[in-house]
Amino acid sequence: GAVVSQHPSWVICKSGTSVKIECRSLDFQATTMFWYRQFPKQSLMLMATSNEGSKATYEQGVEKDKFLINHASLTLSTLTVTSAHPEDSSFYICSAIAGRTYNEQFFGPGTRLTVL
Amino acid sequence: AQSVSQHNHHVILSEAASLELGCNYSYGGTVNLFWYVQYPGQHLQLLLKYFSGDPLVKGIKGFEAEFIKSKFSFNLRKPSVQWSDTAEYFCAVNPLNDYKLSFGAGTTVTVRA
Numbered sequence: 333g334a335v336v337s338q339h340p341s342w343v344i345c346k347s348g349t350s351v352k353i354e355c356r357s358l359d360f361q362a363t364t365m366f367w368y369r370q371f372p373k374q375s376l377m378l379m380a381t382s383n384e385g386s387k388a389t390y391e392q393g394v395e396k397d398k399f400l401i402n403h404a405s406l407t408l409s410t411l412t413v414t415s416a417h418p419e420d421s422s423f424y425i426c427s428a429i430a431g432r433t434y435n436e437q438f439f440g441p442g443t444r445l446t447v448l
Numbered sequence: 449a450q451s452v453s454q455h456n457h458h459v460i461l462s463e464a465a466s467l468e469l470g471c472n473y474s475y476g477g478t479v480n481l482f483w484y485v486q487y488p489g490q491h492l493q494l495l496l497k498y499f500s501g502d503p504l505v506k507g508i509k510g511f512e513a514e515f516i517k518s519k520f521s522f523n524l525r526k527p528s529v530q531w532s533d534t535a536e537y538f539c540a541v542n543p544l545n546d547y548k549l550s551f552g553a554g555t556t557v558t559v560r561a
Contacts, residue, residue, distance in 0.1 A: 364547060375538060375551040376492075425492070429547055436482075437549060441491035 335359055336428050338440035345416055346448055353411045353443045355426030361406035362428035366437065367399070370423040382409045416447040450475035452541050454552035462560050463531055469524040469555050471539030478544040481522040483513055486536040486554075495537075498522065509533070534559045 335358040345351050355365055363384050368376040380390045380401050388401035398420075400412040409428075413420055423444050427437040455470035473479065483495040496507025503515040513524045522539060539552040 366547075366549075373554075373556075375553045376549075377551075378548060381547070427549075436494065436497060437547070439484075439492040 334430055334438040336362075336426065336438045336440040338424075338426055338443050340443060341441060342444040342446075344446045344448060347417050348415055350412055350414045351416055351445060353413075353424055353426075353445070355409045355411070355428070355440055357407045357428045357430075357438070360428075360430040362409075362430065363406065364429045365403060365409040366427045366429075367401060367409075367411050368425045368427065370425055370442070372423075376425060379411075413445065416445070418447045421445055421447045450479070450541055450543060450550050452539055452550050452552040454537075454539055454555050456555045457553070458556045458558070460558045460560065461529060464528050465559075467524075467526045467529045467533070467557065469537055469539075469557070471522045471524065471552055472520050473522070473539075473541045473550075474520065475541065475543060479541050480544060481513075481515060482540040482542075482549070483507065483511070483522070483524050484538045484540060484551075486538065488535065492538070495524070529557075529559050531559050531561045533557060 337356045339354045365382040367379045370376050379394045380388045382388045382401045382403040384403045390396045403409040423442050425442040427439045451474045453472045481498040484492045485495050495511050496505050498505045498515045506512045511526050515522050536554050538554045540549045542549045
């Protein structure tokens, strides 16, 4: 149980375009989902916390107008990278919490974004 | 805010050698502690976690970790590694009743056959 999927697994886009990444909890309801960014050989950095039915909470330094997050249902959160630039190329990972437990996050497989 | 330090950036060892990865955190309150593993090309997987109780925690694949509260440490150990243990290992911490995980920088473990 507690499986999180992401789609797409990788995407290549041109500079200036927008890219949407989906994060789904497959077998549980996720009231809270998280979006992380991971640069090569580096750790995960939390970008934002996504709560179902409310606005996302962004970490300091993360542009909310550039990284649009929507958590429209208890099983789906989306991250849209708007007007992507090469410096946005990274590995984006989502995670989800099952119910109200704060004790464990379940991670998705990640999405590799390459902006040309 | 809490921070997590992993002492080793890259560890190289031979099969059957013992492994110990250090993790220290800075936070004055009660925390939950985790070790995650990321195999090449794969997603993060939970190795083990500590919430409360016995400070020696056993996880999957023969890994264990010991929480030493006085040292703010949660070191990961495995008595005898295998080639398949080659991966990136991350220590993570969140304060009790707070969902935000803070990750260490990660340790790359390379096991040579």
